[in-house]
Amino acid sequence: MMTTEIYNSIEDEIKALKHKRNAVILAHNYQVGDIQDVADFTGDSLGLAQQAKKTNADVILFSGVVFMAETASILCPDKTVLIPDLDAGCSLAGMVRVEDIRRWKAEHRNGVVVAYVNTMAAVKAEADYCCTSTNAVRVVERIPADQEILFVPDFFLGTYVQRQTGRTNMTLWKGYCHVHDMINSEHLVRLKKKHPKAEIIMHPECGCLTKSIHYADRVLSTDGMIQYVQTSAAREFIVATETGILHRMVKDNPDKLFIPAFDQAVCHYMKQNTLEKLVLSLERMQYEVKVPEVIRVRALRPLERMLEMTSDAKSYQNKAC
Numbered sequence: 456m457m458t459t460e461i462y463n464s465i466e467d468e469i470k471a472l473k474h475k476r477n478a479v480i481l482a483h484n485y486q487v488g489d490i491q492d493v494a495d496f497t498g499d500s501l502g503l504a505q506q507a508k509k510t511n512a513d514v515i516l517f518s519g520v521v522f523m524a525e526t527a528s529i530l531c532p533d534k535t536v537l538i539p540d541l542d543a544g545c546s547l548a549g550m551v552r553v554e555d556i557r558r559w560k561a562e563h564r565n566g567v568v569v570a571y572v573n574t575m576a577a578v579k580a581e582a583d584y585c586c587t588s589t590n591a592v593r594v595v596e597r598i599p600a601d602q603e604i605l606f607v608p609d610f611f612l613g614t615y616v617q618r619q620t621g622r623t624n625m626t627l628w629k630g631y632c633h634v635h636d637m638i639n640s641e642h643l644v645r646l647k648k649k650h651p652k653a654e655i656i657m658h659p660e661c662g663c664l665t666k667s668i669h670y671a672d673r674v675l676s677t678d679g680m681i682q683y684v685q686t687s688a689a690r691e692f693i694v695a696t697e698t699g700i701l702h703r704m705v706k707d708n709p710d711k712l713f714i715p716a717f718d719q720a721v722c723h724y725m726k727q728n729t730l731e732k733l734v735l736s737l738e739r740m741q742y743e744v745k746v747p748e749v750i751r752v753r754a755l756r757p758l759e760r761m762l763e764m765t766s767d768a769k770s771y772q773n774k775a776c
């Protein structure tokens with residue numbers, strides 16, 4: 456006979472299902488607030504990849520977008536990786552294809568490919584190194600100076616890395632995140648006039664970074680932003696990235712003011728996930744993201760290289776910014 460459990464709240468239901476499945480919930484910093492609140496870990500791509508790697512859970516419910524769940528599947532082939540909604544894509548990850556990388560490699564026999572973590576597994580499999588916004592400068596600095604680099608897919612992060620490293624032999628793919636592209640320097644100037652004491656913190660994916668870098672007090676990954684606002688003496692911050700990050704900032708720092716650089720910088724892919732879909736995902740064990748083994752083993756190498764380079768990423772990040 457089937458029994459139907461009665462729960463006081465959807466959060467209780469998720470907790471019970473998590474226990475039943477021996478699952479861990481990983482949520483990206485851009486998820487809606489109520490998902491961040493039920494997650495075991497909230498973080499950026501790098502932080503969540505590291506959590507995925509060390510979890511003892513049998514099931515990883517990845518509340519983020521598909522390329523992130525793929526990364527968890529690459530790192531943890533023995534785990535079941537679920538995503539609440541398969542439509543949670545990424546405009547940036549969709550801007551570079553396997554054929555593009557292969558063509559460049561055929562024309563640049565001694566070149567290497569650095570793939571931002573915001574790429575699909577099949578693209579990572581063609582890359583020599585992966586990077587995140589936290590460690591991109593460090594990864595590029597470690598590549599021998601005489602080796603040509605193709606940096607994919609984010610043009611703005613690539614431009615930032617190029618400026619920080621002074622590297623001239625870098626080809627930058629012209630991809631961009633449509634959300635970060637919405638934020639422009641006029642937004643920052645207007646808000647800074649209104650809040651002169653506020654610090655401006657920017658994500659390197661921002662389309663206006665080149666034009667606005669002299670306004671920025673810090674250029675940081677999302678986890679870098681979350682750590683920075685806790686330690687900074689400033690009381691007000693203008694935050695140039697997807698607005699979901701403000702949830703945790705406000706929660707962790709109730710005495711500080713956080714102002715989105717542009718309040719419509721909302722990623723509809725990230726917002727596909729809901730608490731209801733988390734319940735369905737754990738109940739029905741849907742939707743499994745499993746990277747085919749032939750791609751997984753090749754995509755693992757650049758990811759592992761990146762993870763090896765992250766032990767002192769925090770100190771480097773402060774230096775870079």
Ligand code: SF4
Nearest residue numbers: 545546547632634722
């Ligand atoms: S915010 Fe941009 S980079 Fe992040 S998932 Fe959305 S579209 Fe992709």
